[in-house]
């Protein structure tokens with residue numbers, strides 16, 4: 488295993504940070520998998536999972552069982568890790584701009600521009616390498632204005648040519664679920680059955696340019712542009728893994744989750760000698776546009792009648808919001824039938840705030856589908 492760092496210049500005098508990468512396996516040997524956690528720097532479940540995963544990878548490496556390349560960034564957002572206010576981690580948003588740390592990633596196909604004209608061939612394998620070379624070259628030319636952009640570029644430099652990109656996050660209170668695109672459904676199914684995801688939310692372009700889509704959208708865009716002339720593969724399988732809720736941070740849970748990730752790595756041929764099998768039930772697959780938001784009907788105290796993971800009917804009462812002054816108690820109902828897969832952690836709310844999501848079968852939303 489080798490440790491690499493990418494220095495962030497520093498936003499102001501006397502400050503300096505770096506992002507750290509653990510690289511297992513030999514460069515260019517077999518398939519390349521990139522994993523990171525903590526891009527939202529207040530989300531510790533995935534960070535702990537990668538700690539346990541690296542212990543397993545250390546052992547596999549000692550036994551010579553790393554067949555491909557596994558890159559692990561255990562704390563993807565050192566800027567966010569240091570940003571606290573009012574005795575709480577800000578984590579999800581940059582303190583200065585209030586921009587979400589998982590938005591605004593570069594569109595590699597746009598950055599590549601015309602540089603693949605006259606370069607692509609009739610070989611899909613050759614094109615895979617040519618496109619990745621173009622990705623790396625175009626990333627090297629992007630304008631870095633601040634630490635945030637430098638951090639994004641550091642992560643993308645490590646991940647842009649990977650066969651698999653897994654970005655570990657968590658929700659507030661949630662089941663284990665993931666986001667993925669329509670590309671490479673067999674990998675999506677295998678990942679879900681390996682990690683025990685209850686739900687997979689599928690969308691190709693959800694808006695906001697999150698990290699996972701920065702690795703799938705360009706391949707689809709290049710296929711749209713060149714696909715009638717040249718074979719363009721879906722060169723990367725990418726997913727955002729939501730490891731339950733903010734408070735689901737425990738070594739036994741994370742240890743089991745790390746073992747399940749090893750099962751996935753073994754199933755795609757990146758590690759050997761691991762005997763776990765992808766035996767979890769297939770995750771429920773739902774369109775991201777089918778996730779209905781449940782809004783607070785008034786400000787007050789939030790109480791829940793059902794746990795996350797409950798299958799609910801349209802019109803079913805999920806909980807209540809009580810105005811403590813008027814003593815008015817208003818039911819919160821689901822607008823659709825589906826899986827109550829997530830809710831907010833706070834027990835107080837403002838009128839109109841989003842309180843929970845139910846994953847239904849049919850699209851009910853359009854436009855920007857991600858919560859900021």
Ligand SMILES: [Zn+2]
Nearest residue numbers: 527530656657
């Ligand atoms: Zn997150």
